[in-house]
Amino acid sequence: MKKRFAVVLAAGKGTRMKSNLYKVLHPVCGKPMVQHIVDQLEQCHIDEMVTIVGHGAEMVKEKIGERVKYALQAEQLGTGHAVMQAEEVLKNKPGITMVVCGDTPLLTKETMNALIEHHESTRAKATVLTANADNPAGYGRVLRDDQDRVKKIVEHKDASEEEKQVKEINTGTYCFDNETLFETLKRVGNDNVQGEYYLPDVVEILQKDGDIVTAYQTDDFNETMGVNDRVALSQAEKWMKKRINENWMREGVTIIDPDQTYISPDTVIGKDTTLHPGTVLAGETVIGEECHIGPHTEIKDSQIGNETTIKQSVVHLSQVGEHVSIGPFSHLRPDTKLAEGVRVGNFVELKKMTMGKGSKASHLSYLGDAEIGDGVNVGCGSITVNYDGKNKFLTTIEDGAFIGCNSNLIAPVTVGKGSYIAAGSTITDNVPVDSLAIARQRQINKEGYGKKNQ
Known part of the structure; x- marks a missing residue:
């Protein structure tokens, strides 16, 4: 030749x-x-x-x-x-x-x-x-x-x-x-x-x-088609999108509304996965089999395991395991790694952290620069306080720990295996294995205070 x-x-x-x-x-x-x-x-x-x-x-x-x-x-x-x-x-x-x-x-x-x-x-x-x-x-x-x-x-x-x-x-x-x-x-x-x-x-x-x-x-x-102006650019986008979407549908992917689904040429999708309207799969993203993605979800340069569901959420440069549930309204920032069976719920933001098997953060939490073990429950409104204005520090939560709602974990700090953090606590010291940590001021009632300030 x-x-x-x-x-x-x-x-x-x-x-x-x-x-x-x-x-x-x-x-x-x-x-x-x-x-x-x-x-x-x-x-x-x-x-x-x-x-x-x-x-x-x-x-x-x-x-x-x-x-x-x-x-x-x-x-x-x-x-x-x-x-x-x-x-x-x-x-x-x-x-x-x-x-x-x-x-x-x-x-x-x-x-x-x-x-x-x-x-x-x-x-x-x-x-x-x-x-x-x-x-x-x-x-x-x-x-x-x-x-x-x-x-x-x-x-x-x-x-x-x-x-x-x-x-x-x-x-x-x-x-x-x-x-x-x-x-x-x-x-x-x-x-x-x-x-x-x-x-x-x-x-x-x-x-x-x-x-x-x-x-x-x-x-x-x-x-x-040669692209010489923005009109032709939009036409090329339309035809490329149509070509990509039809290819994946022929490969066994369900796309509910192809006109409202955007898939990059470098994305790979497993069979029997369903993409709902408003889904954007960008960069070198890999989606496993039997997943449900969307509606209104953006995933970029990430790997998603089989049978995972992601609704109304954003996932960038992250690795998500099998049987994981994310959203609605979650944000996975770069270097997030979720193991099998993890649940990340409403308004949870994750960044540069790992989460072990079966762990969950169901709502209203920020977890950054953290290593979270298996079977951990992170309560509503909990935060890993990772930044002191100059440097970022690591929070470690070991297997089976329970983090009560509205808890602040001031890094660097470790919560030991099987330990409990009482709701509303601000944790500044390491918590030993199988312990209960309570870090909040005792309640004081000032009787008559309301009438005095009327």
Whole structure:
């Protein structure tokens, strides 16, 4: 098999986005557009990938990392000029080069592989990815000859009335013989209104030279969508969300209202899990089997065990075990770890803490920087007081302890195994095993005080 190369065009500023954020970094379903492209290309057995950067180059490199090589297009002088910047990396290398725009996040590995295979099977020097558009206005039209090869690509503004009736459009994605590509790019001129070097001119030059130029047509026009403004961005978001949600439904996940459910491309969900409306699964989240998530729940970069229920809550960067119940209105902040059978109820906030098997904090508590053992009950309104204004300290609650309501545990402190904390106590010293700690002032009644202050 011939070597495969890829050039990702990601140097344009994207002025129509009217944004301080570089265009290809605008997210679709939580992931930058250019990252979608790189992810899909990596699954196409690409030997070398070059991303052309310009505006916001450092930000693009930060997002993509060392997965690709980079070439700088200091001046944006057209798509042909952009591809030329990859010559130093790819010149004189036999193989096939795919050129993809970084603002086409809906392209799939299946379509890319099919394009490459079509290019190889026809022994073409260039192959254009095309699609049928119901409304092709503004797109370049692909005109074929009687052998179904590409005769020419004509821009909408230059097309005759007859040519404008053609609905097959150029998507801006191509395959080329790598060596031919860079040889031909040197023959591309900039004698046009914009004074730029256009990549489609390579196709025209090759056709005139008598080389084989073909087209591969994808069945899904939406997949080829280029995002140039916020309207197109919202459309790409809609189609990506639909694709992701339908995939998981086919894999055995129940989504009650797909229009109101948002799943990142990197999320994994087990079968027989039910997602209720308003659920947001972001980042590299993993949901187990037979879970109930939502309604109105956000989970990001977290792992959720089987048969767990999370309602109207937020979970970030946390690990939740099996048979756990969370919510409604709970907040799990980063580095929270809940073991099997834990219950976290209404208005409970957890941060950087662990909770052992069967333990529960049913309502109105803050537990941060804590290690809580198995079978612990944390009463309503209890707080681990972990911060002294400069440093944070650890609270340890050992197995089977019972924390009465409205208790303050002033860290660093340890509550021993099987111990009880009386309601309303402020605990400043360690509590021994199997003890009862009472830390509150004795009640004093001042008779007649109310009448005196009337």
